[in-house]
Structures are given as structure tokens and as C-alpha cells.
Amino acid sequence: MNEGPNIAQIASLIGDPARANMLAALTGGRALTATELAAIGGITLQTASSHLSKLEAGGLLAQRKQGRHRYFALADEAAARLIETMMGFASSRGHLRYRPGPKDPALRKARVCYDHLAGDFGVRMLDSFVCHGEIVSDGENLSVTDKGRAQLDAFGIDLSSLASNRRPLCKSCLDWSERRSHLAGTLGKALLGHMFDQGWARRSEESRAVIFTPEGERKFLLQFPIDP
Amino acid sequence: MNEGPNIAQIASLIGDPARANMLAALTGGRALTATELAAIGGITLQTASSHLSKLEAGGLLAQRKQGRHRYFALADEAAARLIETMMGFASSRGHLRYRPGPKDPALRKARVCYDHLAGDFGVRMLDSFVCHGEIVSDGENLSVTDKGRAQLDAFGIDLSSLASNRRPLCKSCLDWSERRSHLAGTLGKALLGHMFDQGWARRSEESRAVIFTPEGERKFLLQFPIDP
């Protein structure tokens, strides 16, 4: 017994409702201040501060001081994937906590996951890349083919500028609403950023939803078709 | 706030050290009795019983009565994947709890994950399938090609008999020691079972390790080669 990594430690960090709410909110990719996170968790600032320092010590969060504000964000993409994985499992077991509202369908359609596109549109985009042979997958890691490189170049994304030693270019990330994978990594981030730049879509102010313009949606479906 | 699945509930289930130890032990795929699990968790039978009923209510465990024994096992493969994912994250953050010993290298080399092969050998096997075009991956799910079907047939595994409506044939599962994917699903199970049947390897009695015979290891490396 007692072999291997200590999962109880991080699980208990996520296991507190206030902390879980904060983490879920940070899955939206935006860095939030301690005051904002306290409101999200439904607790006072003092309590939130205690929680946040524990989460940081546990390697789930990273903080950045900026003036008198302190911004908190998920430590990295692996942390975001862990949270999304747990969401997927929880929803598959019926551990739901829905407060059904108009935002829900929008979230399922398209939302931000850390810094890339998730939801129905995110899954479709990766499907399109794969079924056209622009991205291939060897197990967990994805890689871009020459055909994909040319396609992305035409779309306006320069792969060579995305190279990073700290973070993989492509990574698959399990989608909790679709239960399939979407594209993460620096390429996933760049693609979402490009869509924002092109005016195809914008972020919702109060949730993780990504709202496409009618024109943007048309162009998205044209750019990432799915053939049988 | 408060949207989406309730991750705090399952996270707090895993967050208790005694429960985490039990779950980690069950990742070995064997069903264990309440008494055995109590010993693993380092608690009395009464406490263990309370824990086990909570884990079952949370959808993580399934129990099977057999005479006066009650066998507990992970509910399904998704539960096993969740635990392995958490192990991967925990070890990447240095949340280790090693009791270094001779078993450790054996576990990294080859071990059981639920009912399929994990560790260095598990990752190698999937790599071999993929780099020979016998299995292709479209995002999360893997699928066997015609070439792969023939290869497996020659190896002695009949794919058509593995079809199941309850569980996918192929699934990728993240390996906590290698941080790469290995092959899960009914095919992963069948492959490991076949190796046991052929006498290539056997299970360790006291841990999750899979111990290959020298002859079995030679045949394994020959059967699942990796070319550049």
C-alpha cells in the first residue's frame, strides 16, 4: 500500500465546494482577482485568500501580482485538463448541479477552455482537421501534417512562430459537454485568438461562452467542414 | 457561478487518504473484499464499510456479493482513467509519497491498469500499433485499421468477438508514470489476457506489477517493434 503519487492531497484541494467553484470559474482562462474569486465561491475575502494560497501551494494555481491586485489563474494546461476531466466524469455519473438557464445551450455550443475553443464547435474543429488528414494523432499527442501546415498558413496562422519549449503545439483535451476531444496547446490558443481577431466571435462577459456572429459562424462552418 | 457538473462531490470522495488508498489499490483491476480494503486503507472494518458505501453512492465503485464476501471494484474504465489521470497530475506536481523500494522500477516497466497493460510496456505497445498504421486515432477515440485487424488475427485475437455495446473496443488511457497514452478498452483487456495465456507474463501477487519472463519479454519486443 501507499505507493505512487499522493492523489488524496490534490483531490481534497478540489473537494471543497468553494475551491471547486473557483477552479471551475478559472477554467474560463481569464485570470481573476482574489475579490472576484471570493464572490464566485460565495465566501469572504479572508477565507478566499486562505483557499487560494492552498491551491497555489498544491500546484493548481499560479498568481501574478499587478499593482495592488493579485491575479490568479490555473497553473497550466494540465491543471485545466484535470478540472475538465473531473467535470466529464461528474456529469457522466449524474452529479449535476444545473441551474438551467439560457446560458446553458450557448456554453454547450462554444465556450473557452483555458485558452482554446471547446464545446460543439471545438470538437467539430478538431474533427475537421483529422478527417482531412491535416492533424494526425499518435496516442495522446497530436501532430500537424504538411498538408495541415499549408492549410493553416493559408488561414493566417504561422506554425513556426508558435513553437515553444514549455508547452506542446497540439494537445487533445477532453470536452465535458461533448465527451469527445477538442484541440488544445499553443495551436488551439492561436486558432481561437485568430477567430477573435477576425471578428468571427467574441467572449461573453459573464460566462465562458463564446458568441459567434452570424457571419462568423457561417465562415467557421465553411472553414472547418466535415465530410463523411 | 454554480453552473455545470458538481466536481467537489467526487473530488472530496477521492480526497480522503483512506479512500484514495483503496481506489489506488483497485486500479490494479482486481476486485477486493471489504476486509482487504480496510487493511489497505489502514482503518477498521466499520470505517471501511462507511467509506465503501459512500464511494458506491458516488458512482466510483461497484460491488458484487458472493457468498458472505462482498467484492468491490472500480465502477468502470472511466473511473479507472480518472484515478490514473489524478496520479499523473499529482506526480507532475511532485506530490509524491514514495516509499522507494524494489517494486517501483517494476511498476514503471509494466503494470496492470484496471484490466489492461500500462507502464513502459503498455505505452510501447500502443506506439507500435500506431506507427505501423494498425491503429489510428481521431481525437480521443482510437480505431483499428484493416491492417491492424489482420495483424491481431495472426496474433490470435478475434476482434469480432470483442464487440460490446457497453464498452468501446479501443480507448486511450493516460499513463501516470510515462505521461503518455496506452491502450485501454476491450482490446486492451484482450491483449493483456492473451499475454497471460501465452505464459509471457504473470501478475505480481502483492502489487500491480506485471512480471514478464525473459522469453516473454523477448517475444513482446519482437511482436511490438518500434521503427523510426
Next chain:
DNA sequence: ACGATGCTTCGATAGCGATCGAAGTATGGA
């Protein structure tokens, strides 16, 4: 320099849950 804002630290409280002893239920064997 001074107050205001954002956040952390300290200290005390309160409540939840892990734990175990004791008693109760079910199954198997003699």
C-alpha cells in the same frame, strides 16, 4: 502625507466527518 483599496495573517468558533466500539444482520460450515 494621507486615506482608500486590495489582500494577508492571526485568532477564535463552529460544524462536519473520520474514526472506532458495540450491537445487529446475513451467510456458511459443522
Next chain:
DNA sequence: TCCATACTTCGATCGCTATCGAAGCATCGT
């Protein structure tokens, strides 16, 4: 039938931690 084994349920205890008030520290604006 009677005892032993395997497990669950009940009840009480105890420790841990989430929580918040109050005070302290840092930064910004003026």
C-alpha cells in the same frame, strides 16, 4: 441448531478545517 465469519448500522467522540472578525501590510491616487 449453533457457532464462526463477513459485513453493516448505530452512537459517541474527537480532530481537522472552513469560516469570519479584527488587525496588519502593501499599493495606488491625490
